[in-house]
Amino acid sequence: MVENNFANREAELLRNIAQVRAHIAEAAERVGRSPQEITLVAVSKTKPLELVEIAYRLGITDFGENRVQEALLKIAAFHPQHMRWHMIGHVQSNKASKVAPAFDSVQSVDELHVAQALDRHATQRATRLSVLLEVNIAGEASKTGMMPAEVLVLARQVVALPHLEVQGLMTVAPQTQNPEEVRWVFRALRLLRERLREELPDVAWPHLSMGMTDDYRIAIEEGATIVRVGRAIFGERERMVKNL
Numbered sequence: 534m535v536e537n538n539f540a541n542r543e544a545e546l547l548r549n550i551a552q553v554r555a556h557i558a559e560a561a562e563r564v565g566r567s568p569q570e571i572t573l574v575a576v577s578k579t580k581p582l583e584l585v586e587i588a589y590r591l592g593i594t595d596f597g598e599n600r601v602q603e604a605l606l607k608i609a610a611f612h613p614q615h616m617r618w619h620m621i622g623h624v625q626s627n628k629a630s631k632v633a634p635a636f637d638s639v640q641s642v643d644e645l646h647v648a649q650a651l652d653r654h655a656t657q658r659a660t661r662l663s664v665l666l667e668v669n670i671a672g673e674a675s676k677t678g679m680m681p682a683e684v685l686v687l688a689r690q691v692v693a694l695p696h697l698e699v700q701g702l703m704t705v706a707p708q709t710q711n712p713e714e715v716r717w718v719f720r721a722l723r724l725l726r727e728r729l730r731e732e733l734p735d736v737a738w739p740h741l742s743m744g745m746t747d748d749y750r751i752a753i754e755e756g757a758t759i760v761r762v763g764r765a766i767f768g769e770r771e772r773m774v775k776n777l
C-alpha cells in the first residue's frame with residue numbers, strides 16, 4: 534500500500550518534471566536561447582520532504598522555500614553536496630543568523646538592513662552567500678521587493694558587502710488570468726539589469742529570476758535564467774497557507 538503510493542507519486546513527479554523541462558526548452562528555442570542557461574528551481578514550500586527527495590533523485594538540483602522555519606527543518610534533514618536551497622520569501626533581519634549559514638542563495642533581498650544582516654552572518658560560510666535583489670516591478674502594495682526607482686542606490690550598497698555575491702535580480706509578477714499581461718514586468722526587469730550593467734560594470738549580473746507556474750514560459754522568452762516553479766511540479770498547495 535505504502536509502496537504503491539510512493540510509486541504513484543514518483544511517476545507523477547517524473548511526468549510533471551518532464552513536462553516543465555519540455556516547456557522550458559520550447560520557450561527557450563522560440564527566442565533562440567539554449568535551455569541549458571535556464572535553472573529550474575522547484576518550489577517545495579508546504580510540501581513534505583519526501584517529495585523533495587524524490588524530485589532530487591529525478592534530477593532536480595535546486596529547491597526553493599519561502600518560510601524560514603519550514604525550510605530550516607528540510608535543509609537540516611536533506612542537503613546533498615550538489616543540491617542548492619534557495620530562499621525565495623521575505624527575510625526578516627532577525628532571521629538572518631539562521632538563513633545565511635543554511636541556504637545556498639537568498640533571492641529575496643529587498644532592504645539594505647537585511648543585506649547587512651545576511652552579510653554579518655555569512656562570515657562563517659566557506660563561500661560568499663549568493664543573493665539576488667528582489668524588485669517589485671509592478672509596484673503592488675501587497676508585495677515585498679524594492680521599488681524600481683531605489684534599485685540603483687541599494688544595489689551600490691549591497692554589492693559593497695564583502696560576504697555577499699550579488700548575482701542579479703528577482704521579481705514576482707502580479708497574478709493575472711492571461712500571462713501575456715505580465716510580459717512587460719519581465720521585460721522591465723531585464724531592462725533594469727541592462728541599466729545596472731552600465732552603472733555597476735564590475736558585477737556580472739548574470740541572473741534574472743522570474744517566472745512561476747503560470748508565467749514561466751513568457752519569462753523565459755523575456756530572458757529569465759532562473760524560473761521558480763511549484764505547482765506545475767508538486768501539484769496544488771493547501772489553501773490554508775498564507776502569503777501565496
Ligand SMILES: *Cc1c(COP(=O)(O)O)cnc(C)c1O
Pocket residue numbers: 576578599621622705745746747761762763764765777
Ligand atoms: C510560491 C512561489 C513560487 C512558485 O509558485 P507556483 O505558482 O507554485 O509555481 C515562486 N516564487 C515565489 C517567490 C513563491 O513564493
